[in-house]
Amino acid sequence: MTLKVFDLQCDQGHVFEGWFGSADSYESQQSRGLLSCPVCNSSRVVKKLSAPRLNLSHAQSPDIAPASSSSPARSGGQVAAPAAKQMAQLQAEVMRHIRQIVRNTENVGEKFAEEARRMHDGETEERAIRGTATPEEREELAQEGIAVMPIPDFLDDDRLQ
Numbered sequence: 001m002t003l004k005v006f007d008l009q010c011d012q013g014h015v016f017e018g019w020f021g022s023a024d025s026y027e028s029q030q031s032r033g034l035l036s037c038p039v040c041n042s043s044r045v046v047k048k049l050s051a052p053r054l055n056l057s058h059a060q061s062p063d064i065a066p067a068s069s070s071s072p073a074r075s076g077g078q079v080a081a082p083a084a085k086q087m088a089q090l091q092a093e094v095m096r097h098i099r100q101i102v103r104n105t106e107n108v109g110e111k112f113a114e115e116a117r118r119m120h121d122g123e124t125e126e127r128a129i130r131g132t133a134t135p136e137e138r139e140e141l142a143q144e145g146i147a148v149m150p151i152p153d154f155l156d157d158d159r160l161q
Contacts, residue, residue, distance in 0.1 A: 011044040012038035012150070039152050074145075102151060105130040112148075113137040143150045 006026060008018045014037050017091040020026040026047065029035050105128040108115045111133030118124045130151065133141070139149050 007048040008035070008037075008045050009048050010040060010042040012037065012040050012042055014039040014042075015048065018045075042151075053134060076090075101128075102130060107131060113141055116141055116146050116148060117144070120144070 003022045003117075004023055004026065006018045006020065007015060009015045018035065020029070030045070033043055036043045037045060066114065071157055108129045108131040112129065112133045114123070115129055115131070119126045119129075119157050133148070136148070138148060
């Protein structure tokens, strides 16, 4: 069975992959409200435009030699995705790293937008912070050129206690 992999995006801007048996399967799940964002659980999900994957290894220029004779391009083979167990281990490792990064931030609570502005304006030293901000505050920060990234509650150990 060939799977269709689509880039999906929720109304909060989170981008993720969806794997479907066919384009019709995606449409069916979408129309029945079965799709949701794995980050924020929003059910307002759309398919993003994406380019198809093209295997052009056969069209490789003879002037560019592959790194090794066992490379997929030289042998004409395909690169296989990691096995499910390897993928689960990789995802767990990524989650551990993200949690560690979050733990190494200062929780400024509801003063997040104010503190982010103060750092941006040079009124206080720059440091990694986290906290809460309303959608309006996040939009205002973005309009001011202050980059912020929402993190889901399950990554913030303080919120889980």
